[in-house]
Amino acid sequence: MIQQYKKIDLTxxxxxxxxxxxxxxxxxxxxxxxxxxxxxxxxxxxxIFFGGFAQLLAGIMEWKRGNQFGSIAFISYGSFWLTLVFIWIAPIFGLPKATNLEMGFYLFAWGLFTLVFFIQTFNGKTVGKILFGLLTLLFFLLAVGNFIQSDFILRIAGFEGVLCGLVAFYEASAIMINEKYKRNILPM
Structure with missing residues (x-):
């Protein structure tokens, strides 16, 4: 019998x-x-480049590390950014523009997908819970804003989304700074 070895890249x-x-x-x-x-x-x-391709690369590298959560999250959200940009530019190539109803369902589907990740964060660090909780709320706000064509709800979603992005920025910074100094400078 041939033994298989799992090689994990921790570089x-x-x-x-x-x-x-x-x-x-x-x-x-x-x-x-x-x-x-x-x-x-x-x-x-x-x-396309930082939200899309950089996250795809990070997801592939997370896969090589054996991190299923990170791999699926980064590959999926990298793909989200690429599909979103394609939705915006596709009409240039003769494809029909997405309607508000279609965008509502698109964003609702991403909200459901994100809810699965939020549930997985319950046994993780606080910053991950906050990030995926805010991201779940963001997708649902954007979906509702598109379904009922409410500029007010979309504006609220915008402010909530900036907060979500800032939490992700904090988490990335904390990981790098804490690893660099080999201690918890920024709590997670």
Whole structure:
């Protein structure tokens, strides 16, 4: 019988890369949702490259580390950013524009998906619970805002989304700083 060995790559922690990609892109998009500026190439390029590809890479590296939660989360949310940008640009290529109803269901589906991750954080660190709780709420607020076409709810979602992105930024920073100094400087 051939024995299989599980080789885990522990050369570096990809978590901060994925979290920073999520954080910055989420903050910038939700400043838009809060009504401060429109969708532009700035948000789309962040969505493709830092929110999308950087999170995909972080997810693959988490998989190599044997971290199922991190792998699925980063690959999925990286894919979220890529699909969102494609939804915005697809009409340029002749595909029909997504309706508010369709966007509501898209965002609701992501809310349900995120709820599964939130439940998994119950036995984890506080910052993870806060992050996935806020992200679940964000997707549901965005879904409702699209379903009923409420600029007010979308604006509230924007402010809540900035807070969500800031929590992810804090978590990424805490992981890097705590690992660098080999002690808990920023509590998690």
């Amino acid at each position: 570096s922690n990809p978590g901060p890369l994925g979290l920073f990609g999520f954080a910055l892109t989420t903050i910038l998009l939700n400043i838009h949702n809060a009504g401060f500026y429109g969708i532009s190439v700035m948000i789309m390029s962040m969505g």
